[in-house]
Amino acid sequence: MTDTITLRRPDDFHLHLRDGAILEAVARGSLDFARAIIMPNLVPPVVDAAMVRSYRDRIMTAVEKSVPGAEFGPLMTLYLTDDTTPATIDEVAGLCTAAKLYPAHATTNSASGVNDIDGLTPVLERMAERGIVLCIHGEVTDHEVDIFDREAVFLERVLAPMRERVPELKIVLEHVSTRTAIDFVKAAGNMGATITAHHLVIDRNDLLAGGIRPHNYCLPIVKRREDREALVAAATGDNPAFFFGSDSAPHTDPRKLGPCGAAGCFTAPLALAILAHLFEAAGALDRLEEFVSLRGAAFYGLPPNPGTVTLTRGAPVPLDPIDTADGPITLFNPGFEVTWRVENSPALDVQEKVF
Numbered sequence: 312m313t314d315t316i317t318l319r320r321p322d323d324f325h326l327h328l329r330d331g332a333i334l335e336a337v338a339r340g341s342l343d344f345a346r347a348i349i350m351p352n353l354v355p356p357v358v359d360a361a362m363v364r365s366y367r368d369r370i371m372t373a374v375e376k377s378v379p380g381a382e383f384g385p386l387m388t389l390y391l392t393d394d395t396t397p398a399t400i401d402e403v404a405g406l407c408t409a410a411k412l413y414p415a416h417a418t419t420n421s422a423s424g425v426n427d428i429d430g431l432t433p434v435l436e437r438m439a440e441r442g443i444v445l446c447i448h449g450e451v452t453d454h455e456v457d458i459f460d461r462e463a464v465f466l467e468r469v470l471a472p473m474r475e476r477v478p479e480l481k482i483v484l485e486h487v488s489t490r491t492a493i494d495f496v497k498a499a500g501n502m503g504a505t506i507t508a509h510h511l512v513i514d515r516n517d518l519l520a521g522g523i524r525p526h527n528y529c530l531p532i533v534k535r536r537e538d539r540e541a542l543v544a545a546a547t548g549d550n551p552a553f554f555f556g557s558d559s560a561p562h563t564d565p566r567k568l569g570p571c572g573a574a575g576c577f578t579a580p581l582a583l584a585i586l587a588h589l590f591e592a593a594g595a596l597d598r599l600e601e602f603v604s605l606r607g608a609a610f611y612g613l614p615p616n617p618g619t620v621t622l623t624r625g626a627p628v629p630l631d632p633i634d635t636a637d638g639p640i641t642l643f644n645p646g647f648e649v650t651w652r653v654e655n656s657p658a659l660d661v662q663e664k665v666f
């Protein structure tokens with residue numbers, strides 16, 4: 312049994328850093344990662360070049376304030392709306408790595424998302440020309456579609472026709488949650504998919520059996536055990552289309568625990584340790600570096616990061632909530648003791664800092 316794991320420094324291809332006091336509190340939690348695709352679902356959303364630049368500056372300021380000299384590259388994204396035009400795409404080319412499609416009302420802060428996805432075709436065509444990746448929250452929003460089926464229905468009704476309309480566009484299906492999505496991505500070309508740490512370790516029993524656990528509520532909602540097993544097989548398998556995106560999505564406890572709790576799991580500070588545990592249990596530690604450090608970069612056409620991180624096994628990491636000026640944020644609890652930790656990591660100090 313090995314007690315240390317050294318990996319090329321990883322990337323997080325789906326991250327919510329938020330803004331203001333929460334950004335300041337959570338930024339250090341992502342500094343095990345060299346780069347991250349930064350989600351644009353702020354209020355108001357990040358819809359043009361000026362907003363992208365200013366958000367990028369706020370992130371770099373928060374990173375520098377948390378850990379002076381820390382090296383971190385935010386890969387910025389544009390939030391697509393019904394009003395996005397090909398000219399907006401030209402404006403953000405060179406500034407944004409990707410643009411994000413939220414079907415309107417599909418998830419947290421998606422009210423300004425896209426209602427008319429067909430109408431977006433000229434924008435998608437321009438993205439393909441300019442080499443901007445499309446990241447998708449892949450769920451339909453129709454009230455009649457069961458929440459557990461919304462990803463599968465999206466693939467058939469929305470994603471398959473979109474790929475036919477704009478076959479040259481590089482697409483990442485974010486936070487896949489079903490066996491159906493894994494099979495879809497395997498069969499498609501020009502597509503990648505991110506898998507989160509939480510979708511790899513919990514299923515709907517961990518959300519609902521024996522009492523409701525709001526901190527395990529995220530979108531897409533966690534599915535059946537067999538779906539989770541398909542995700543684990545994809546993450547630990549050899550298909551380069553599947554790579555890590557934490558979808559770490561902090562909300563304060565009052566927002567998670569109220570009568571209409573917000574969707575999102577705050578995983579970033581623990582993500583690598585959770586993945587190490589899972590890959591070890593699956594007998595696939597030799598694949599961890601591919602999943603967190605190599606495949607996503609290759610998909611996005613980025614060089615792998617210089618430098619390494621080393622994880623060591625030790626006493627269980629405490630999972631206390633972190634304090635922010637807006638209220639406490641509870642860390643995701645994977646349901647097992649987290650005994651791996653990144654050496655010299657600023658990420659876990661997130662709990663020791665009071666902001």
Ligand SMILES: NC(=O)N[C@@H](CC(=O)O)C(=O)O
Nearest residue numbers: 327418419529530560574575
């Ligand atoms: N995943 C979530 O449950 N929530 C995310 C939004 C998203 O990624 O869908 C958030 O911003 O809170």
Ligand SMILES: [Zn+2]
Nearest residue numbers: 418448485530
């Ligand atoms: Zn999403």
Ligand SMILES: [Zn+2]
Nearest residue numbers: 327350558560
């Ligand atoms: Zn997300």
